[in-house]
Structures are given as C-alpha cells and as structure tokens.
Amino acid sequence: MNLTQADRIVEPSWLARPSTEVAPDLLGCCLVRQMPDGETIRGAIVETEAYAPGDPACHAYRGRTERNQVMFGPAGRAYVYFIYGVYHCFNIVTDLEGVPSAVLIRALQLESVPSWIDRRKEPKPHRIAAGPGKLCRALQIDRQLNGVELRPGEPVWLEHRTPEFERDLANSAITFVQTARIGLSAGAQLPWRWYVASCRAVSKP
DNA sequence: TGAAGGATTTGT
DNA sequence: CAAATCCTTCAC
Numbered sequence: 658m659n660l661t662q663a664d665r666i667v668e669p670s671w672l673a674r675p676s677t678e679v680a681p682d683l684l685g686c687c688l689v690r691q692m693p694d695g696e697t698i699r700g701a702i703v704e705t706e707a708y709a710p711g712d713p714a715c716h717a718y719r720g721r722t723e724r725n726q727v728m729f730g731p732a733g734r735a736y737v738y739f740i741y742g743v744y745h746c747f748n749i750v751t752d753l754e755g756v757p758s759a760v761l762i763r764a765l766q767l768e769s770v771p772s773w774i775d776r777r778k779e780p781k782p783h784r785i786a787a788g789p790g791k792l793c794r795a796l797q798i799d800r801q802l803n804g805v806e807l808r809p810g811e812p813v814w815l816e817h818r819t820p821e822f823e824r825d826l827a828n829s830a831i832t833f834v835q836t837a838r839i840g841l842s843a844g845a846q847l848p849w850r851w852y853v854a855s856c857r858a859v860s861k862p
Numbered sequence: 863t864g865a866a867g868g869a870t871t872t873g874t
Numbered sequence: 875c876a877a878a879t880c881c882t883t884c885a886c
Contacts, residue, residue, distance in 0.1 A: 708869075716869080738869085740868060740869070741867095742868095744871075746870085748869085763869085840870070
C-alpha cells in the first residue's frame, strides 16, 4: 500500500490541541504554498513558537480585537499579521474555537528556490526562509491570507512528516531543542520555542 | 485623535 | 546597536 501526499494532509482536528503540544509536533511537517499561477513552494518547518491563553506575549492576552480575532476561531486557519511596518508573520491557529492560541512558524527549509527570489540578494539558499519575516517574504504571504483555511486548493496547507523524517527522529539522527521564545518584552521566560537541532535554516540556533 | 510600541531584519 | 516604517492598541 502506497502512502500518497493526500494521506499526509494535516486536518484541523489534529491542530485542535493546545499550541504548546502542536508546536513541537509541527517540526518536520511540510508547509505548502501554491500561487495563483500554479507555482508551488514546499518547505519543512524547522522552528516554531507557541502562543496561548494567559500568555502575556500572546496578541489575544488583553482580549479580542479586530487584528487577533482569527486566533479565537477554529483550528487550522492562518493568522497573519503585519509588524514593524515592514514584515508579516505567519501563524497556524490551534486549540478549540473560543480558545485564542496559535503557533508562529519561524523558519522553513525550502525544497526549492521560488522563481521570484533574487539570488544576488539571497546568496545562501538555506537562509531564504530563516526567520518569520523572511519566511513570509519568501512565500509571498501577507494579510490577504489572514483567516484562510489550511487545505489543498487554498493558497497554503500543511502535510505531515515523511516516514524518513519519523525514522530519523526515532533514531535520534534528528533531535529537537526547546528554549525560550525570541524578541518578546513579556513572557520571555516561557520555554515555548522549538527547533530542529543543527539545522542551517533555523533563524537563531 | 494622537502617541507609543511591536512575535523583525539589516547594516553600521 | 539603531534605523526602517506603518499598523494596532490604548489613553485622553
């Protein structure tokens, strides 16, 4: 029996758990970006951060607003916001409807270089999606994708780990590191950041 | 209606 | 280490 790509699609139910459980489980999963012209870019998730209710660093900490409302919705949608007047950040909404939580995708190991990337500005292929802002720039993700469902046919979706990745993880050929989150003024002590050890695509190893 | 600041990145 | 740069939030 062959495992096909369709068998690995991540369903919303798998994401309907606390973000601190989902965040490490997303390492090794594949983020797929499909453009209107059909160009498809795939990359393995190598760095994540969890944001949860009661967490002072969570955008929803002080309640529901127009910006953060998608975090309160059902799991399996994209939460995209604009930051520092320059960058976008891409999150995956997790947990039950009404529970504001999400996982920030901080870095991808791309399988190919998007056609629109200027190789002179990005000399190192493995650094193209290393960091949440760079990742969104590399995949052309902006607020137009805020709230979209992550499923095939939409602009973005998720696929589970390959059997090879699972094997390497079981062998300890691949290991994860859990540390404090980056760039926060509150909640910085919580160890809610995970990344793949020794991966050149991680934003800050 | 205005001011402060931000889940970043880059170059000095 | 500071600038870039603009949206969101909260106070007045």
